[in-house]
Amino acid sequence: MDNFEYLNGSLNCEEVPLSRIANEVGTPTYVYSRDALERAYLAYAEALKGRDALVCYAVKANSNIGVLNILARLGAGFDIVSLGELERVLRAGGDPAKVVFSGVAKKADEIKRALEVGIHCFNLESDAELDRVNAVAAEMGQTARISFRVNPDVDAKTHPYISTGLKENKFGIDIDSALDVYRRAAALENVEVVGIDCHIGSQLTELSPFLDALDRLLVLIDQLADEGIKLKHLDLGGGLGVCYTDEVPPTPAEYIEAISERLGDRELGLVFEPGRSIAANAGVMLTRVEFLKQTGEKNFAIIDGAMNDLIRPSLYGAYQEIVPVELREEGETKTWDLVGPVCETGDFLGKDRELNLQANDLLAVCSAGAYGFVMASNYNTRGRPAEVIVDDNKFVVVRERERVSDLMRGEHLLPKDA
């Protein structure tokens, strides 16, 4: 975790005690460190200095407009997958000319809006999507810049749900048919072929799958050049892993250096779409212990954060560290399952954790800055948590906690006479 440290037995984010945030904003609450976000982004930007390159933060990892604003101010680009994400980027002051649009099924209205604001590139995933983008651009009298997401058929060696670069996955265009699709695109009136992209999976902790994918893409890039289709950029997607427990993933600098070596003297701009490696370790989710319940079998700590607030443990069996906000000297360490109030056995944030707990304690679920709040739901009609950004010794609520009235917005009773 970056910028979350104990000071006199109390866990701080930058210079703000997390207990202060919990007392003023309540729990569960996501807390992000501005400085950690900035440093994680700059690790990419600085390693790419002097190159024709774009770091397009993957908005899906954490789309709070406060977070996007911090990155936009540093000049970041953005990788989006929906109209909603595009509007967030614009609202946060992001430059549309630095936006790439990913995703397997862009709708006509999404394409239209992206063309209107002048995004950098559409990352297309199928023949059919090519036709749709060409048709919408033609209607608008425009030319859309496009890239194809190629599926290189490499094993990212990560969780199957977040592995995307294998033949059996729904993503991208099979590398063996890519040449034909590029030829077809080159002949269309309203698209300009500018790039190639791939994204093989998330939470990769080794370089070799990235480099295998790159090698396959380079063969294709050279074949295309021989046919007169000269690409301007190569987009390697996101995927760089982070440390949740004891993983030691490559740094952005190591990753970028290894890629640069492989590129040789090809004149290709580079695009990256990092999400997790920018946001994950910049955030925690704060939660409070409601009750301790000890059965003959198990010790349960029932906390106020649940699977609807942070679904990664339930969905992927993901492990995220859970630490006390205030260290306690007296008392006894026991083994606890940390479970939420949702009516499902799968509602846990951690199992078999050694902690010295009492009711009312505050806990921080670590590495929760990416794929945390964004995957939260209203299951059990629970309002989603508040979000806070800490900046030195100050903090700002960048998203208010949802109220029950928010949860029924847009719902209707049947008419009285029905």
Ligand code: LLP
């Ligand atoms: N680009 C594309 C096209 C993607 O599909 C993704 C993530 C990224 C970039 C960003 O990847 P990252 O740098 O964050 O690895 N909910 C899962 C992760 C799903 C990732 C989906 N795609 C989790 O909580 O682990």
